[in-house]
Amino acid sequence: MCLIVFDWRPGSDTPLRLxxxxxxxxxxxxxxxGTWPDAPTLVGGRDxxxxxxxxxxxxxxxxxAVTNVRNAHAAAPSSPPSRGALPYRALTHEAPLxxxxxxxxxxxxxxxxxxxxxxxxxxxxxxxxxxxxxxxxRVSPGVHGLSNATLDTPWPKVIRARDGFEHALTQTPWxxxxxxxxxxxxxxxxxxxxxxxxxxxxxxxxxxxxxxGQRYGTRATTLVExxxxxxxxxxxxxxxxxxxxxxxxxxxxLADATQA
Numbered sequence: 457m458c459l460i461v462f463d464w465r466p467g468s469d470t471p472l473r474l475x476x477x478x479x480x481x482x483x484x485x486x487x488x489x490g491t492w493p494d495a496p497t498l499v500g501g502r503d504x505x506x507x508x509x510x511x512x513x514x515x516x517x518x519x520x521a522v523t524n525v526r527n528a529h530a531a532a533p534s535s536p537p538s539r540g541a542l543p544y545r546a547l548t549h550e551a552p553l554x555x556x557x558x559x560x561x562x563x564x565x566x567x568x569x570x571x572x573x574x575x576x577x578x579x580x581x582x583x584x585x586x587x588x589x590x591x592x593x594r595v596s597p598g599v600h601g602l603s604n605a606t607l608d609t610p611w612p613k614v615i616r617a618r619d620g621f622e623h624a625l626t627q628t629p630w631x632x633x634x635x636x637x638x639x640x641x642x643x644x645x646x647x648x649x650x651x652x653x654x655x656x657x658x659x660x661x662x663x664x665x666x667x668x669g670q671r672y673g674t675r676a677t678t679l680v681e682x683x684x685x686x687x688x689x690x691x692x693x694x695x696x697x698x699x700x701x702x703x704x705x706x707x708x709x710l711a712d713a714t715q716a
Contacts, residue, residue: 489691508540525569526604528653530587612644
């Protein structure tokens with residue numbers, strides 16, 4: 457997952473609304489949004505090579521998502537574990553907030569650079585692990601954007617996606633306009649792009665909100681609306697050069713709601 461924008465409103469009827477694009481090589485095997493057969497309380501897409509996920513939710517009232525941090529100027533650990541395991545750990549750990557503290561203080565060092573978002577409907581936590589260190593932050597209410605740097609880093613695609621998403625939230629329903637925002641293929645002037653060490657040609661290729669490529673690009677767009685009794689998820693999938701590959705929806709009834 458390489459671009460996430462979200463509106464965090466704890467205490468409201470819809471504490472979290474979110475839109476995210478997952479960018480990945482098209483050859484990497486992937487399971488579409490759905491219930492996991494070996495973990496039936498989880499709903500999300502799944503990486504079939506390493507077994508993890510970029511974004512998933514749990515019937516217990518949790519949501520987690522991960523993005524890579526792009527910085528080719530600094531050396532990363534050799535043979536690190538898959539970052540897709542991090543959302544799964546957050547969703548299934550018996551004490552997730554305590555585990556996130558441990559992740560930030562020690563366990564993150566084993567992984568390549570990443571951003572991890574975790575939400576339980578009351579608290580939203582961001583763990584950033586990059587070349588300059590590892591931090592854990594409790595996210596403040598409001599609209600935020602996250603790509604391959606840290607939270608709210610003003611890359612052109614983050615600004616454009618965050619502004620478009622904020623406008624979409626003024627509409628009812630908000631999802632159609634949010635999808636339009638997340639499928640924006642415009643690049644940005646070279647002078648506005650970050651220098652992450654991959655060269656300006658690659659920076660330009662990665663600059664759009666929605667990346668179209670033959671070998672690498674946006675594989676899925678996921679929308680999430682967290683309600684008092686459910687988490688609503690929808691996923692649009694794409695193949696090489698942005699060709700649509702289908703849509704999935706899932707309404708995840710929260711365990712507390714079924715017990716009420």
